[in-house]
Amino acid sequence: MTDAAKNSSFVYVTYIRTTPEKLWQALIEPEFTRQFWAATTQDCDWKVGSSWKLMIPDGRVGDAGEVLEIDPPRRLVLSWRNEFKPELKAEGFSRLTYLLEPQGEMVKLTVTHEMPHPGSEFIEKVSGGWPIILSSLKSLLETGESLEATRRWPEGV
Amino acid sequence: MPDFKPRTVYVTYIASTPEKVWQALTSSEFTRKYFWDRDIEIEPKLGGAFALKLPDGKVNVNGKVIGWDPPRKLSVTWKVEWPEDFRKLPECVVTYEIAKAGEAVRLTMTESHSWNVPEAILSGGRMGWPAILSSLKSLLETGHVPAIQMEPPREMIEAIKKL
Numbered sequence: 001m002t003d004a005a006k007n008s009s010f011v012y013v014t015y016i017r018t019t020p021e022k023l024w025q026a027l028i029e030p031e032f033t034r035q036f037w038a039a040t041t042q043d044c045d046w047k048v049g050s051s052w053k054l055m056i057p058d059g060r061v062g063d064a065g066e067v068l069e070i071d072p073p074r075r076l077v078l079s080w081r082n083e084f085k086p087e088l089k090a091e092g093f094s095r096l097t098y099l100l101e102p103q104g105e106m107v108k109l110t111v112t113h114e115m116p117h118p119g120s121e122f123i124e125k126v127s128g129g130w131p132i133i134l135s136s137l138k139s140l141l142e143t144g145e146s147l148e149a150t151r152r153w154p155e156g157v
Numbered sequence: 158m159p160d161f162k163p164r165t166v167y168v169t170y171i172a173s174t175p176e177k178v179w180q181a182l183t184s185s186e187f188t189r190k191y192f193w194d195r196d197i198e199i200e201p202k203l204g205g206a207f208a209l210k211l212p213d214g215k216v217n218v219n220g221k222v223i224g225w226d227p228p229r230k231l232s233v234t235w236k237v238e239w240p241e242d243f244r245k246l247p248e249c250v251v252t253y254e255i256a257k258a259g260e261a262v263r264l265t266m267t268e269s270h271s272w273n274v275p276e277a278i279l280s281g282g283r284m285g286w287p288a289i290l291s292s293l294k295s296l297l298e299t300g301h302v303p304a305i306q307m308e309p310p311r312e313m314i315e316a317i318k319k320l
Contacts, residue, residue, distance in 0.1 A: 015292070015305055017295060017299075017301070103305060103306070104306065105304070106291075106305060131169060132170045135171070135261075135294065138294065139172055139294075142295060142299050143298050145172070147260070149258060149260065149261060
């Protein structure tokens with residue numbers, strides 16, 4: 001349970017008709033992330049301690065951090081700081097956890113994004129973004145097509 | 158009416174139209190498939206009766222329509238009648254908002270409460286809504302609804318016993 005007085009956090013759960021292996025692949029490989037995650041890709045060699053970067057298609061680094069825990073295809077924990085908006089970067093590092101749990105023909109995906117201080121604007125911003133990204137990921141894995149709005153980086157951002 | 162405050166919000170984006178999402182929310186043909194076999198009965202007007210019923214006819218949830226604006230907004234009061242212990246829970250309000258978002262539809266579910274509801278009781282909805290609305294999305298996008306087995310969380314049942 002989150003202590004709202006000390007932390008800011010966002011939790012999103014979705015159930016996807018796929019396998020943990022395919023979902024893991026979709027979460028890290030560029031040919032998938034480009035389709036459901038606003039044309040971004042991740043620079044990382046996916047080992048504990050590796051640096052992690054979320055790359056914007058124009059070459060800017062969107063967010064950066066490192067791999068804190070990795071247990072494919074079950075659990076991935078990243079430290080995560082925004083890099084392209086000074087006021088968000090100033091908040092420092094957040095913690096992002098992906099948890100993949102098979103349930104029958106579905107996989108339950110839980111995404112938890114936490115910041116160790118209350119009233120985080122960064123967490124408020126990502127709370128607005130995760131639902132469409134994860135909805136699009138579900139569409140991509142279940143239908144072969146991501147949601148149209150998530151296939152490109154938003155203009156002017 | 159007392160003041161109901163939003164306590165649980167779930168947002169999903171569906172490749173569909175507002176009209177189809179509205180239909181899926183308000184007709185038994187759909188709810189039976191994504192809402193654990195429940196039929197919906199809803200009078201299409203403000204103040205109309207609303208119920209979710211189990212396959213054996215037992216009433217699971219009872220309420221009233223307090224917001225009716227197809228295909229944009231549906232709001233109902235939500236009193237759990239079954240399981241029996243859950244009758245102790247004060248009614249809450251469930252609101253669905255539907256908006257076009259590019260070529261998709263954004264569906265927002267908000268569960269609002271008029272009392273200082275413990276987190277343990279909120280855990281039921283926080284576990285259930287993602288499963289229900291993920292199933293609704295799969296149904297509209299693929300025509301197929303995978304089964305998700307679920308029981309109310311232990312902590313919720315314990316918290317209700319203490320009410």
